[in-house]
Amino acid sequence: MGPQETPCLELEFDHFSNPVKFPDMPAIEEHANCNISRELGFNYCHTGLSNRLARDNPLTDSDNEQLRLVCNRDPLSEITEQEKDFLWRHRHYCGTIPEILPKILLAVKWNSRDEVAQVNSLTFQLLTLVFFNSLA
Numbered sequence: 001m002g003p004q005e006t007p008c009l010e011l012e013f014d015h016f017s018n019p020v021k022f023p024d025m026p027a028i029e030e031h032a033n034c035n036i037s038r039e040l041g042f043n044y045c046h047t048g049l050s051n052r053l054a055r056d057n058p059l060t061d062s063d064n065e066q067l068r069l070v071c072n073r074d075p076l077s078e079i080t081e082q083e084k085d086f087l088w089r090h091r092h093y094c095g096t097i098p099e100i101l102p103k104i105l106l107a108v109k110w111n112s113r114d115e116v117a118q119v120n121s122l123t124f125q126l127l128t129l130v131f132f133n134s135l136a
Contacts, residue, residue, distance in 0.1 A: 029117075031113075064093075071103060079103060087100070087104055088108070088115070092122070094126060098126055104119065104122070
């Protein structure tokens, strides 16, 4: 996605006496947790909804291999929409493959508040995990 294709929102307030604030991290995490709970609930009661819904079933050897193949690919190579959907669907397993984070970031639909909240929370969790693992 190039700069011309990137979604952008510009707001201009002529007269507005209150500050405009970005949500704080607890509000973002709460929104992300609500969305992931909803997605995982869909896995039990709906079929065919979306290829991007999170999966709560164990990671198969084949999925693990595909994650590693995408992760080990040249960082400048493009990933397909199917690979982006696959990465986003398996985003919660990136704790086992922390080096896949840059590819996960490519898979985010940045114009989706839900996905941005989830990747924000996921990135924080992953960075915390990497930090504590480096201390061991």
